[in-house]
Amino acid sequence: MEFRQKGNRMITVSVRFNGYLVRWIVDCCQCNRNTISEFIRDLLYEKMRHGHLEFNRIKLHQNQYTTKSHRSKMGYIIFAAKLLERFVIDTQENGEEIRNQAFQETNALLAELNLDNQKSKDRQLCISLDQQLYSWLSSEAIRLKVRVAPLIRNVIKNAFESSLTQPEITTPSLVQQFSMEQQITICELLKRLVRENIEDAETMIETVFKKTNEVLSKICPEKQQSVN
Numbered sequence: 511m512e513f514r515q516k517g518n519r520m521i522t523v524s525v526r527f528n529g530y531l532v533r534w535i536v537d538c539c540q541c542n543r544n545t546i547s548e549f550i551r552d553l554l555y556e557k558m559r560h561g562h563l564e565f566n567r568i569k570l571h572q573n574q575y576t577t578k579s580h581r582s583k584m585g586y587i588i589f590a591a592k593l594l595e596r597f598v599i600d601t602q603e604n605g606e607e608i609r610n611q612a613f614q615e616t617n618a619l620l621a622e623l624n625l626d627n628q629k630s631k632d633r634q635l636c637i638s639l640d641q642q643l644y645s646w647l648s649s650e651a652i653r654l655k656v657r658v659a660p661l662i663r664n665v666i667k668n669a670f671e672s673s674l675t676q677p678e679i680t681t682p683s684l685v686q687q688f689s690m691e692q693q694i695t696i697c698e699l700l701k702r703l704v705r706e707n708i709e710d711a712e713t714m715i716e717t718v719f720k721k722t723n724e725v726l727s728k729i730c731p732e733k734q735q736s737v738n
Contacts, residue, residue: 519640519641520638520639520640520641521638521639521640521641521644522636522637522638522639523636523637523639523644523658523659523662524634524635524636524637524659525634525635525637525659525662525663526632526633526634526635526659526663527632527633527634527635527663527666528632529632529633531663531666531667531670532633532635534670534673535549535550535635535666546635546637547636547637547638547639550637550662550666551637551638551639551640551643553665553666553669554639554643554647554662554665555643557665558643558646562650562653563650563654563661563664563665564654565654565656565660565661565664566664566667566668582690583689583690583693584726585722585723585726586690586693586694586696586697587693588722588725588726589697589718589719589722590693590696590697590700592718592721592722593697593700593701593704593714593715593718594700595609596714596717596718597700597703597704597707597708597714600708600714601707601708637662644658647661647662701715
């Protein structure tokens with residue numbers, strides 16, 4: 511759906527994106543401290559400077575979006591969860607029961623929040639374009655025999671695909687940095703707790719490292735990424 515804003519030179523285009531593309535767009539905007547419209551306009555202006563567009567039908571999946579920072583963060587989260595699980599099982603008389611109850615409560619909460627369905631949902635974003643950019647997109651859409659919204663979506667998909675093969679050069683946002691710092695702190699505290707309360711602590715920690723990296727290799731098979 512596309513519509514013009516009355517009394518304004520800006521034109522709003524409504525584009526539907528897959529959930530993983532929205533997440534990538536929002537992450538890029540946070541890192542560069544700009545709005546979604548600004549981010550997408552910059553990509554479109556860059557394409558306009560290079561001439562004509564191409565319309566490539568790209569099929570991508572959500573699990574393809576895993577940057578180095580996300581893999582590292584996942585590694586610390588998995589390690590902390592598995593080490594705490596092992597610590598509870600080995601130090602508490604009813605450790606297995608506590609672990610199982612925690613899993614049940616976690617799954618019940620996830621089901622209540624409906625997070626799995628939320629991740630897979632498409633989302634519609636409204637993008638503000640100036641007259642010059644919209645006119646160029648319209649002419650390109652006519653030439654390629656598509657509508658403007660799918661054409662914009664295709665540009666974003668191409669940019670997303672290119673980002674998967676390029677080194678990560680963006681700076682994480684303050685929230686991302688703080689989150690990472692806290693996760694590292696949790697891991698270090700857990701390791702200290704284990705070392706002070708478990709006789710063969712290093713063996714437990716090494717086992718958890720191994721299991722964590724096995725999980726990471728399944729989640730991110732395209733690149734080796736370990737937690738240490």
